Amino acid sequence: MSINIISTGSYATDEILDNESLSKMVDTNDKWILERTGIKTRHIAKYNTTEELASKACERALKDVNIDKDEIGLLLFATISSDTKVPSSSYTTAGHLGIENAVCFDVNAACSGFIYSMTIAKSMMKDMNYKYALVVGSERLSKFIDWTDRSSCILFGDGAGCALLENSEYKNELLKGKNNSKVYEKQDEYLENEVSNNLIKLEIKDAILGGIYDKKKYLTVDSKDKVSDEVSPFIEMNGRQIYKFATDIGVKVIDKLLKKNNIKNEDIAMIVPHQANKRIIQTLAEKSNLGIEKWFINLDKYGNTSSASVPIALDEALKNTYLKESRGKYLLSLAFGGGLSYGGILFKIK
Template sequence: MATIRSLLIGTGSYVPDFVLTNDILEELVDTNDEWIVKRTGIRERRIGPGMTTWQMGVEAGRKALQSAKVPPEEIDMLILSTCTPDTYSPTVSGYVQEALGLKKAAAVDINACCTGFCYASDIADCYIKAGKAKTILVVSAETLHRITDYTDRGTCVLFGDAAGAAVYRACEDENEQSGILSSFMAADGSGADYLYMEALPVEEDPLHSDRKFSEKNRFLKMQGAAVVRFTASAVPHAIDMALQRAGLTAADVDWVVPHQANLRILQIIAQKFGIPNEKIYVNMDRYGNTSSASIPLCLDEMNDKGLLKKGQVIVCTGFGGGLTYGAFVLRL
């Protein structure tokens, strides 16, 4: 029996028009362009006030379908990753499914924070290899400005809004060596409080409690140094495991497409594996940290630039709240 592989056949992305520069942030908090660039590598990010997560997801998903040349009725499943849902019920994926006309598709949301695209791609691969779906659309969409405290200089300089998408299709051709070759997904809940936001007020007695739910409670809070320490060991481990499972080494890798969190973290990856900086794709200088949307946003940008070539080996790796982390190896 031929091995079923999950081929990447299309990419898509969307970013809002408004550019939030470091100069603008200097007017809001005690910071400056030099400080931000030196510590993060970020110069600007996009935000979309008035836009919903599902609206951005629709735009990215539509482009991915066009890129893949797949009509909506051929999509068997939609997996949407987000940590900024417009509604807890119904799912954000339900709105995207309807807007894109995915009449046959099952639709589900997942939240693995910044590792969401890796988790969603792994789930898609499992469904395809199990024969439960042939063509799957993965959408990662985030409106992070809605949970960002623009009085906190430690976090407001990091985050932007974006959506990215990918279409995976089953292939049973014995001669086809492309597709998702391996993956490794993990989490360390002991660090959950390093990066968090409250969803709803938690009270023992909601009818008689004096506790008031502050507007500030809905903002993202981060212990930056602790997160960097975690990723410095977790991300190389995830890449190591994914490469081992694929039977490959770092020397076989053409591109590393990492979550765009902090330039320092990407430098750690390059040093650990001896990968030249030019093989690690970076666009955080223009978009900042867009959580689960960052990896598919990179892939679509690379696709538009003609950087993705048949036969290339790509490692995608994500890390973030949960604390979640993971990597998957893809051959184009």
């Protein structure tokens, strides 16, 4: 009896901005960017809204399974770049998908948003008896980028990723109160087998969420200057301080999740981290004693897509790697970002 990811999807536009093109816009070059970040290209959504990116990612997750969309009871949308404050991106996306009766709301935890949303979804699905939930992270960060600032414009891109969750503890309301164990056994068997595809499943085993108040404003968007009262619409980041924060808290999250669940390093088949910077990932791999070969990295193609980063990477990891050979082992995902927020989630590979 569990909450499982049964399908994933991701989407990025065909408009690609590579390092060579960036070097014509700002004083930088391909070698400089690669050495400092590991990023080669990023996708820019010139003609799609944040919600449209999300809808396309969700459509890809839904097409791989045969479920009734009316049984999706929850849609959580992690983003810092929604197109409207009201309605929320979650409701707009639900409308695009033809989902009419779901509880919908947005989560703003910056780059940790998808991890936060997955944890919330797990609790709500159990407590409120939802059969299915969609959790999506989608960002159009390009609208917040100062293309004259070479320290930040090289880092970010646009995209969306989605996970479809199934509640194996779900009980049909019509069956409640009936003393018929055979009916329940049959329903449980149905729930375990109703999704027929070649994708592996990930059971959510545990999660850690946390945050530290960003008193010195190391990472901001739409930040108001206390002296001039002017608002900067751009992403502003102290890269050195974010690096220190990420490499410190990331190791602590990994260590706590493993110790809490009595899991050894060799039981971890893969780590899917927030795709912020290759140097951060390399440092985390070294400090956690989890070899870099276990860390899934795709930031060279997408750059940092904030809350979309983990679900895009998760989708590619599930569909393009050896994980089918790792059933019974564990996958760990972690993220860190503005707030300062952080989180980690532990999955069992099924």
